[in-house]
Amino acid sequence: MPFPNIDPVALAIGPIAIRWYALGYLFGVGLGAGYGYLLLANSRLWHKGQLPFKAADIWDFAFWTMLSIVLGGRLGYVLFYNLPFYLENPAQILNTLDGGMSYHGGMLGLMLAAIVFTRSKQGNWLSALDLIASVSTIGIFLVRIANFINAELYGAPTTLPWGVIFPTDPEQLPRHPSQLYEAVLEGLLLFLIIRVFTHVFYSLRRPGMVAGVFGIGYGLSRIAVEFVRLPDAHIGYLFGGWLTMGMLLSLPLVLAGIGLVIYAATRSQSALRA
Structure with missing residues (x-):
């Protein structure tokens, strides 16, 4: 299948160019903040006293979100994916024009920002993690679509009928559109699963549960896609086998998610009222 001409x-x-990739982040934060406002304003979803912060504060937090994602994503890429190069060329750390961003780094930055912001509002920081878990799939979906438009992060060669020939591929072979796989699994499907937990099981009443579900869902989805997604050329497969950096960074996320789910499911009612 030929690559769509986007x-x-x-x-x-004039000299100012606005890329779909930047719009993916911008609309991801904006739509996520709007959905977060609706979640916070729905008192039925939360246990009394467990809100991370007031619904009106979500717009202030949106600024924190954008800043933390960009800084965390860039630093994560520097540390996890190309540290030797940046140690030799420290001036390039701030040069984001090379497209180097790490999802895991951005997530860690966002988690830290959510905890600091929530504590400044005297809110429950575990509930803050639940909130960003509930809304971040929107941004993931949009940014993965932008990755596809950029013809980057594509997968291994395939004979499947939906294989795409990307214009940036020097071999011009049909490849797995791994960006779209991630958009569907980590974005759309995970959003629907979390929506069931928030609105059917009322899991926001148990701080940490939704964040745990997100960690498990995202981590497993990312690991599954990594089997067909090409690793970064300068890293390749780790330990001479099939393991990738994306898998390695996602495994702790799955384990932490399991831990959060167990914690949230087993904590006593007295702890919930604390």
Whole structure:
């Protein structure tokens, strides 16, 4: 299947070019904040006294979100994916034009920002992690679509009928559209699963449960896609086998998610009222 002719630049005004990738982050944060406002404003979803912060505060937190994702994503890429290069070229750390961003780094930055912001509001920081878990799938979906438009992060060669020939592929072979796999699994499907937990099981009443479900769901989805997604060329497969850096970084997320689910499911009612 040929690659659809989509310009990575969504809008150009003179020398200013606005790319779909940037819009994915921008709309991801904006739509996520809007959905987060609706969640916070729905008192039925939360146990009394367990809100991370007031619904109106979500717009202030949106600024923290964008800043923490960009800083965390960039630092995560530097540390996890290309540290030797940046140690030799420290001036390049701030050069984001090379596209180097790490999802896991951005997630860690967002978690830290959520904890600090929530504590400043005297809220429950575990509930803050539940909140960002509930809304972050929106941004994941949009950014993975933008990855596809950029013809980056594609997968291994395939004979399946939906294999895509990416214009950036020097071999011009049909490949797994791994960006779309991630958009569906980590974005759309995980959003629906978490929606069931928040609105059917009322899991936001047990702080840590939704964050745990997200950790398990995202981690397993990312590990599954990594089997067909090409690793970064300068890293390759780890230990000479099939293991990738994406798998290695996602495994602790799954384990932490399991721990959070067990903690949230077993904590006593007195702890919930604390």
